Amino acid sequence: GAVVSQHPSWVICKSGTSVKIECRSLDFQATTMFWYRQFPKQSLMLMATSNEGSKATYEQGVEKDKFLINHASLTLSTLTVTSAHPEDSSFYICSARRDRNEKLFFGSGTQLSVL
């Protein structure tokens, strides 16, 4: 099956720093990638939808200036958490798919801990 690689798998950073998370589709071209965050024992909350070559569509309540998403190519999307604070600590997961009506392939997630 298709593989989505997410890196890093975990990161610890100081408050105020920025963290970049990468999501790559390794063996297919992803027209759309999605970014989710998940708090412990909770569901995944969609943060934004990223289409290659265009601006990301953010969900209501998600600060676009804080969570910068770039989808510069059909195989790579990045999420940058700017000026991270302890409340940004969470599990971030990306997913990707080739076309609409196809299933999603998920990355293995990134555990972000902000001290």
Add this chain to the structure above:
Amino acid sequence: SQQGEEDPQALSIQEGENATMNCSYKTSINNLQWYRQNSGRGLVHLILIRSNEREKHSGRLRVTLDTSKKSSSLLITASRAADTASYFCATETSGSRLTFGEGTQLTVNP
């Protein structure tokens, strides 16, 4: 209220028993999907059922969809300890948005 509410929140069974999880949703959907997540890991797609389908099978998995009741169920037959995980339903609506339910934590005791 949120799309994709699941019950039970937690389910504990013995190996060999069947596990049934339910999912309800509120809006019209294009399809409904079930995913599995092991603790601290990404999600694995299990099965997708389209809005015009009523039942689908994949190995030990059986999914039903009742669009009149806006509900779906996932049945895992002959469960194994390795099936222990969180299971999420996700509904896809127009605009290709995928909304996840709260999940069911399944524990299969050996």
